[in-house]
Amino acid sequence: MFQQTAVSSLRVHIVSPLTLHCSSRSYADRSADDRVGIRPRGTVERRRNDYHPKSVASENCTKFLQLVPLASTKDYILIVLAAHFVQGFVVQSCEGLYLFESLHAMRWLCKCCTYFSENRRRIIEHYRAVHGHFGRNCPLPCIYSDCHLVFRSQQSLKNHLRQHGVSQHEPIGHLNFKINCQLCDFNESVTIKQYFSHLGKHLKSKETVTCPFNHCSFKSSVYSTFTSHKSRFHNNVTLQDLKSELVLQTNVNEEHLVGQVQSDISDAEFSGVENITEHEVNTDTVQARLASLLLRLQTVLHVSKTAVQQIVTEFRDIGVLVGELNKNTLDKALRQHGCTIDESTLNIVKDTLCQANHFSCLSEGGSLGTDKRRLSFFKENFSVINPVEFVLDLSSKRTFVYVSILGVLQVLLNRGDVLDRVLEERQKLQSGHYASFSDASYCKENPLISGEDLSISLGLYIDDFEVCNPLGTSRKKHKLCAIYWVIANLPVRDRSSLSTIYLAALCKSQDVKTFGYSPIVQPLLRDLKLLENQGIYINRLGTSVRGTVLYISSDNLGAHSFAGFQESFNVDKFCRFCLAGRKDIQTCSVRSGAFVLRTRESHNLDLSELKDNVTLKSVNGVKRDCVLNELQYFHCITGFPPDFLHDLLEGIVPFELCLCLKKLIENKYFTVDHLNTAIQHFPYTFSDKTNCPQIIPVNFHLVGTIGGNGHENWTLLRLLPLIIGEVVPENDNAWSVILELKDIVEILVSSSFTEESLSYFEAKIFEHRKLLIEVFPDVKLKPKHHFLEHYPGLIRCFGPVVDFWTFRFEAKHSFFKKAARDLNNFKNIVLSLANKHQLMLAYFFDMPCLYKPAVEVERATYSSLENLSTLVKQAIQHKFSHLTTVSLATTAFIHGTKYVKGMFVSFGSTSGLPDFCQILYIVVVDNKAFFILQPFSTWYLDHFRCFEVCSTDDQQLVVVEHAELNHYAPLSAYTVQGRHLVSPKASLLH
Incomplete structure (x- = not known):
């Protein structure tokens, strides 16, 4: 394809070091000012010190390639493609001239970095010598360019390569012939052993294979029989013994052919016995x-x-x-x-x-x-950014530690994997929906973040946590306060990994109460001011990039404490979003417009009144100024998003479930024992099994809540209609409250909103409030009910709330809890934990990539389309007319989410209702994940707030890309009263 394309010029701009394997020497570690010029052979000026790239004109070629250090593997691939136009070329540098005899000399490319080699063994050795961090966070990829499988151990990779063959993969070495297959479109430069490995795949699929050697008509569909025939009658053969119609080109000598017969994957490639010059073991x-x-x-x-x-x-x-x-x-x-x-x-x-x-x-x-x-x-x-210990009070040895945000940012943004993702996220076009913080009003009103120049948006998180048993004798004694941060410019999926959540400050919670936030936050504030005013210099960009704090996530208590609001929610002015009174929320809703929203101007007036009258403890719920208000582009009124986890999943949901379950039990629909038995014996599958709810305490009605953590309560609310819905009569008022609450949670976990969906959401909240008061007139609304009423407006200001929820931040605490148990020493526990965290971070910084691959598949079956069922074959051919061989997987991780054969996903819609399909296979084409789906007809069951899926008469399958799904979350179908029901995690209504 490339040889037929006319190109007059091509430039590739690269901004990170690249190692070029030039004949027997290497060219590496060039600075941004160094250049390597690649020119067609015969047009090179042999001046030792002249290595600046120049346009080259010749009789047959007017192409040139400007090379500077590579930005990513994608840029390297561009260079390889460009080299197709210059079959033989040289590299001119200050060290001299090095000849690239052919493009095939750099066929094997490391998928973790820019290293390449003409020898497959050297790539495997490179994996072992350079990329030794293989495991869950950094799996080893298959060395073949179009194979998407990844492995968590070298043994798994070794076993895979032994069975891999060469089907649909690039040739090895400098073989100048090609062998085709009469059963598929295989047409590659391979050895006899590799060709028979390919034929073995047809045999394992029970296809009849004809012996490929001259004057032999043997046929078999049994693998062992065919291999036995080859051993008995064709043991010492060369490629010239193949039938002429199979060999497309044979301009190689006999000696070369014989020498290539036995080149295949062996233990030596993994044992390291070969003398690998690129990675000499010392x-x-x-x-x-x-x-x-x-x-x-x-x-x-x-x-x-x-x-x-x-x-x-x-x-x-x-x-x-x-x-x-x-x-x-x-x-x-x-x-x-x-x-x-x-x-x-x-x-x-x-x-x-x-x-x-x-x-x-x-x-x-x-x-x-x-x-x-x-x-x-x-x-x-290693890239260790040491924490700095600051003294709060020398006499009592009160200290805290701070880890420089600027230092960590400097390391991160000079990594290609991080910077590439930041730049790619910036280039995404806004769709007119509220799909991220960049679509919301607070971001658009921020002159630094919304400017044309690249800027870094930071998300902070503040929380207290116990490193010891919270019920033991050390309760509160070693309670710590942590400030974490993330780069908000990254995609949400890349912010969820615990290794991408960084530590800023760590101190004892008691010290915060004694000294306040101001002295503890001062080092952080100093760095943030420098980031706003001067920025940090990024070598890869050749310029400085400024940034600021976009938001601070926390639970309500932590947010009010840090922002300077009243820390009690029993006071009159308890809301950080408006001036609602404690009693007013029982009779008025936010939708009515009865409450005045807080603004920067009103907040500053409250602070001025506090300053003028020192006898006042608070004004309109404001106790003091927020320390970070000293920043130019941050303010506490626009910087603290709502806390979906604690407001809903650990607040309203367990509270209202307690009320409703109590009423349903009083109506004698079921008992607590019956409910707990149903919860325990429900057939949870897939992710629901991981987050299955706990049993309900017998005295839950006395406690006023069913307890449980956020994940468990979410699963319980979503599956409760399937667990007990069949014993509850339709139109029961208490049951309706549960269903309305289920709708609200599903809407909130959506990743994108429109003005229409926000208006619908606002109406849903109002209806739920009205119904709750009607069913439970004696129950007073909690402050969290009032916070919920602000959510539609806050989504317009901040974007989807799932981008800011505290699930993953709270999971970060687990590292410090485990580290505290390992240390077994609480003397200066703050510094010890911070040191260990930074060493852990240095380990991840040493990895070739901080993020998991977009698509991870560990097992797949390669098959010709002819061997697949008619329905699967037709579906693949309809989507990919050029494919004749595919790899089918039954399990895959896509952007960190596990998809398994048998799961249901939502794709398409009919009359405004979402359609559901069952996963049959997963196919990866061009590094994109596609599902082979079995469509089901869908019926909405209002009493269960679920969808019934039924098999259709039309058995036609569809192939759908992962990005085309209505929502990424895979679902399970559960059988209730003989019907297969699916309960979605997010709102799917169109």
Whole structure:
């Protein structure tokens, strides 16, 4: 395709280092000012110091390629494509001229970085030597360019490559012939062994395969029979023995063909016995891998320092034993072969062998021998941003720690994987919907964030948490206050990983009460002012980028405390969004317009009144100014979004479920025991099984809540109609309250809103309020009910509330709780925890990518379309007319969400109602995930607030891209009264 395209010029701009494999030498570590010019052969000026790129004109070629350090793997691919136009070219640099003889010399490309090689073994060795962080967070990809499978261990990758064959993959080496397959469109430069590996796939699919060798008409559909035939009759053959109609090009010599017959994946490619020049294994390599392993044990796997030291000591002792064993083995081998070497020379060889212990870094004097030496090594060789300890009161040894936001940002934004995502998110077109904070009014009114220049938006989170048992004797003694932050410019899916939530400050909660937030936030405030005014310099962009705080997430108590509002919700002016009175919310709604919204101007007037009259404790609920109001582009009135988790899932939902369940039990529809039995024996599947609700306490009506955490309450509310809906009569008022509440939660977890959907949401909240008061006239509305009424307006100001909820931030606490147990020492616990967190962060910074792949598939079956069922084949051909071979998976992780065969997803709509389909297979084409779906007819059941799915007479399947789904969340179908019901997680009404 590329050879037929006429291109007069091509420029590729790159802003990060790239290693070019130039013949037998490497060209690496160029600064942004260095340039490498690639020109057609025969047009190069041989001046040693002239290496600036120039346009090159010749009789046959007027193309040129300007090369500067690469920005991403995508840019490298552009260069490879451009090189198709220049089949032979040279690289001119200040070191001299290096010849690229052909494009095939750089066919194998590392998917984790820009490294490439002409040798498959070297790519595998590169994975082991450079990318040793394989695991859940950084899986190893298959080395084939169009294979999307990933693996969490090298053994899994090894097994996959052994069975991989070469079907639909690029050729290896410099083979100048191609072999085609008579059963599919396979047409590749391969060896005989690789070709038979491809034929084996047809045999395993029970296809009849004809022997490909001359003068042989043998046929078989049995794998073992066919391989036995080859071994008996065609054991010593070359490619020239193949039938002529199979070999499309044969301009290679016999010697070359014979030498290529046995080249395939072997244990040697994983054992490291080959001499890999690009990644020569030396003591430094071993030391780096050991350091990475020990750092992972200590910070990610939470192995205590004592246990790590014991492991190091055992490794050290084993290393000594191995050295002695090697010495004896050498002595024995020399004697067996009758080597006559001078005794003194022999002793020198033995001693040298023993001293060449690659585990010497674990010795007592080695760089990794003790905890202190390991810490020094980590700080010197990893990107460790050390926390700084500040003293609040020297006499009582009150301190807090701060981790420089600017320092962490400097590391992050100079990484290609982070900066690329920030830039891609910025380039997304606004659709007119409220799909992110950039679509909302507060962002558009912020001159820094909404400007044309790139700016960084930060999201902060403040919360208190217990590192010890909250019910034990240490309760509140070691309670900590943490300030976390994220880069809000990143896609929401990339902000959910705990490794992308960073620590800013850590202190004891008691110190916040004693000294206030002001002294603790001062270092953070200083850095934020610098970020607003000067910004940070990004080497990859060649300019400084400014930024500010976009929002601060917290529970209501934390938000009011930090923002300077009343911390009690029993006071009159309890709302941080308006001036509603405590009694007024029982009779008036936000929709009525009875409450005046807070503004920056009104807030400043309240602060002025407080300042003028020192006897006042508060004015309109304002106690003091927010520390971060000193920033130029942040204000507390527009900076604290609502807290969906605590307002709804841990507030209104358990409260109203308590009221409604109590009334339903009083109506004798069921008992508490019957309800708990139904909850325990409900057939939860997939993610519902992970977050299944707990049983209801027997005395729940006395406590006033059913308890439970946010995930459990969400699952209970969503599935309660399926659990007990069949025993509750229709149109029951208490049941209607539950259903209306279910609708509200589904709307809130939506990722996009329009003005129409917000108006509908506002009406839903009003109807729910009215119904709740009618059914339970003696119950007073809580402040959280009032906060809920603000949500439609707040979505217009902040964007979807799921972008700011505190689920993942609270999960971050788990690291510090585990770390506290590992330390087993609470002396200066704040600094100890911060140090361990920063070491953990340094480990992740050492990874080639901080984020999981968009699509992760560990197992897939490659198959020709001819071997698939007619319905599956027709669906694939309708979507992809050019495909003849596909890989089908039954399980895949897409943007972190697990999809499994049998799950239901929503796609399309009929008469305003969403349609549902069942996943049959998952296909990855061009790094995009597609589902092969079985459509179902859908009926809406109002009493269950669910959808009934029924098989259709039309058995036609559809292939749908992941991005085309109505909502990303996969669902389960449960059988209730013989009907298959699906309860959505988010609103799907069109």
